Amino acid sequence: MMVAALGMAQLSRCVRLLTARRAVAPSSVSAAEYHRALMLDAGNVSRVQSRAHSVTQHRPPGKLVRDGEEKKPVICVEGNIASGKTTCLEYFSKTSNIEVLTEPVSKWRNIRGHNPLGLMYQDPERWGITLQTYVQLTMLDRHLSSVVNSAPVRMMERSIFSAKYIFVENLFRSGKMPEVDYAVLSEWFDWITANISIPVDLIVYLQTSPQTCHERLKQRCREEEKVIPLEYLESLHQLHEDWLIKQTLASLPAPVLVIPADHDLQKMLHQYEKNREKILATSSV
Ligand SMILES: Nc1ncnc2c1ncn2[C@@H]1O[C@H](COP(=O)(O)OP(=O)(O)O)[C@@H](O)[C@H]1O
Numbered sequence: 001m002m003v004a005a006l007g008m009a010q011l012s013r014c015v016r017l018l019t020a021r022r023a024v025a026p027s028s029v030s031a032a033e034y035h036r037a038l039m040l041d042a043g044n045v046s047r048v049q050s051r052a053h054s055v056t057q058h059r060p061p062g063k064l065v066r067d068g069e070e071k072k073p074v075i076c077v078e079g080n081i082a083s084g085k086t087t088c089l090e091y092f093s094k095t096s097n098i099e100v101l102t103e104p105v106s107k108w109r110n111i112r113g114h115n116p117l118g119l120m121y122q123d124p125e126r127w128g129i130t131l132q133t134y135v136q137l138t139m140l141d142r143h144l145s146s147v148v149n150s151a152p153v154r155m156m157e158r159s160i161f162s163a164k165y166i167f168v169e170n171l172f173r174s175g176k177m178p179e180v181d182y183a184v185l186s187e188w189f190d191w192i193t194a195n196i197s198i199p200v201d202l203i204v205y206l207q208t209s210p211q212t213c214h215e216r217l218k219q220r221c222r223e224e225e226k227v228i229p230l231e232y233l234e235s236l237h238q239l240h241e242d243w244l245i246k247q248t249l250a251s252l253p254a255p256v257l258v259i260p261a262d263h264d265l266q267k268m269l270h271q272y273e274k275n276r277e278k279i280l281a282t283s284s285v
Pocket residue numbers: 079080081082083084085086087088216217219220261262263264265266268
């Protein structure tokens with residue numbers, strides 16, 4: 001399995017911890033109950049503790065978390081390709097005291113000299129599973145990454161949730177991902193979300209029309225994305241709407257703040273200012 005081959009430190013550590021503890025669990029106690037009762041070492045991973053603020057529903061006890069993670073509220077910025085997520089994060093990082101985590105796109109474009117993002121766009125049936133396995137791994141790594149500064153809020157570009165509910169779902173529904181690949185990715189996703197705490201306190205949805213994204217995407221001119229047709233952005237848009245607005249696709253990990261994002265840059269900065277309090281107040285919810 002690719003994840004094993006890549007040997008991602010956090011995931012394998014979590015897996016090892018669970019496996020090791022399971023091996024010595026008393027036979028009269030279920031594995032789940034036993035894990036709940038465990039107080040794991042104060043090394044890299046520990047059991048969820050009480051939180052400084054009141055948003056506790058996404059941090060159920062018994063899941064593994066990175067030390068300190070539960071103390072900092074997490075905002076995920078979601079939206080279609082080229083909707084303006086990076087631009088939004090840049091703006092807030094310049095104007096507020098926040099910790100910003102961008103999507104690890106450079107890793108998706110270059111893993112040991114290979115470009116799974118480019119391969120996926122060339123032949124999604126063959127390479128969709130490869131890219132999305134790596135996206136899932138690298139997004140989990142982002143979610144679990146240690147706090148890098150003392151900023152009171154963390155703002156992330158996308159999440160492990162949109163990777164699954166939007167991109168994997170789209171590949172499968174459009175017939176470009178074989179059912180077995182979808183099943184493997186879903187099993188991984190279900191295991192991760194059942195066993196590892198992935199706190200999200202607010203989703204900021206940059207809501208755009210697919211046409212706007214198509215224009216911005218052409219303007220950005222990322223080599224791999226030159227083959228993206230408008231129809232692809234329309235499918236992704238529909239899934240975003242189903243997940244974040246209609247709420248019919250999958251459960252939401254956090255409340256959603258919708259920001260209309262078809263406007264020009266100047267007006268968008270105004271929109272961000274208008275919503276600044278709502279977004280950053282997440283830290284005192
Ligand atoms: N409001 C806007 N109006 C016009 N162009 C924009 C706007 N926001 C971002 N862009 C441009 O659109 C492209 C995609 O924006 P980006 O922030 O990289 O999107 P994302 O991170 O969602 O893919 C970039 O070239 C960026 O400069």
